[in-house]
Amino acid sequence: MAAADVFAFPSLTEGFGLAAMEALAAGVPLVVRDLPVLREVFGPAARFADTPEALATTLAHALTSDDPVRAALQGADRPPHLDRGGRTPPGVLPVGYRWVTP
Structure with a gap:
């Protein structure tokens, strides 16, 4: 999943x-x-689409480098548990509200 x-x-x-x-x-x-x-359930953490066309457009936007959510995840202020792509590296697991690394 993290490689997606x-x-x-x-x-x-x-x-x-x-x-x-x-x-x-x-x-x-x-x-x-x-x-x-x-x-x-997801609030501002997700992007929403109500038609197949909107889904395709929103997916394409989420894949671009100018996407504000992706840009924020790649920025210097990203949470320390995320890699440069904004993903959780293997071996890092969420525990409650804090992140634990091996």
Whole structure:
């Protein structure tokens, strides 16, 4: 999961989105279907799309280097547990609200 450039979650019937949550934990940009439950769960951490066309456009935007979320993750102020690509490196696991490294 951590090697992905972006994670698409276009589900119409998902109640929580565990796979999408795993993508976020790995530091992978997330594009999900614009459903009230997913807005509640992911809030500003995800990008939302309500049609297949919007999904394609939002995915393309998430893959570009000018994407503000990706740029923030690659900046000098990124959390110390993230690599230059904004991803969680192998061997680093979230524990509660703090990150533990081996």
